[in-house]
Amino acid sequence: MRMKERKRNPASPPLRAVYAELFAAFGPQKWWPGRTRFEVMVGAVLTQNTAWTNVEKAIRRLRRERVLQPQALHAVETATLAEWIRPAGYFRLKADRLKSLTTALMRDFDGNLNRCFKLSDEDLRAWLLAVKGIGPETADSILLYAAGRAQFVVDAYTRRVLERHDWLAAHASYDEVARLFMENLPRDVALYNEYHALIVQLGKTYCRPQPRCASCPLRHRLPR
Ligand code: SF4
Structure with a gap:
């Protein structure tokens, strides 16, 4: 027994x-050291399992390529995106995750973050969690640091x-x-x-x- x-x-x-x-x-x-709401969202995906210094290198590259907007990032080939974010580690997986995020943003809000962030706290969290590769910690980082919602990040x-x-x-x-x-x-x-x-x-x-x-x-x- x-x-x-x-x-x-x-x-x-x-x-x-x-x-x-x-x-x-x-x-x-x-915190958070992102220049725009979308940059914070991208950073929240890139920082999974890696140090922020590596994320910064990847973000700098995306900034240089002028793709830190939902439409622009969505238009980049996944393989090219993976190369650009290589310093952040797990770059193929993270490129897929970023593409899932921009696909959902384009599909549901025409890439317009103002419209996305009009969702209630609960609906925005549920929407983020439905994006492939976004778990609770990433979703809550986006809620708190990009959308300014009172959601604690664990x-x-x-x-x-x-x-x-x-x-x-x-x-x-x-x-x-x-x-x-x-x-x-x-x-x-x-x-x-x-x-x-x-x-x-x-x-x-x-x-x-x-x-x-x-x-x-x-x-x-x-x-x-
Ligand atoms: S266990 Fe507590 S006291 Fe020890 S390092 Fe962690 S936070 Fe500090």
């Missing part, structure tokens, strides 16, 4: 205090920090983690923007695969 799995009850995370401590430690992060760093502090139930889904933030913080675009960026900074600097707790600003919050 299988033993019943013991349910862990995570402590509720002091999200406001943690935000204040991270902001005091790292300062404003000034990434691997977020999950790692919460788990290490015993603030997350085992096997919590993406949406459960996002809800944890959205139900315990005001619905505030600027706050969500900064908070996600600070968590990324925390993950890159201290909460790495080998954590550097001794010098981390959240060390006093580790479970005993």
Whole structure:
């Protein structure tokens, strides 16, 4: 007979205090570094599984080729696009994903972002998630950083920090983690923007695969 799995009850995370401590430690992060809404959308696809410095090289190339608009990008051959975004890694897959995004934009909104961003939060999220290759993290990055919607973005760093502090139930889904933030913080675009960026900074600097707790600003919050 299988033993019943013991349910862990995570402590509720002091999200406001943690935000204040991270902001005091790292300062404003000034995200997202895209020049236009469409550039942010492209960046959100390109940044999957790669460092932002590699994305910047690919974006610079797209800018040089003057294709950072839905219609222009859509008109580029997928093989050519893949070559242009090669520095971002997984370039063939990402070229396919960008083409899926521009195909959906052209089909549903004639490539007009104003029309696309007229959708309600819920409908816009559902529309993005229906595009092949766009998962919740990419969709929510676009919602928050391109469309200015109060949607919290969850990434691997977020999950790692919460788990290490015993603030997350085992096997919590993406949406459960996002809800944890959205139900315990005001619905505030600027706050969500900064908070996600600070968590990324925390993950890159201290909460790495080998954590550097001794010098981390959240060390006093580790479970005993
Ligand atoms: S590095 Fe250590 S103290 Fe800092 S967030 Fe990660 S687990 Fe917490």
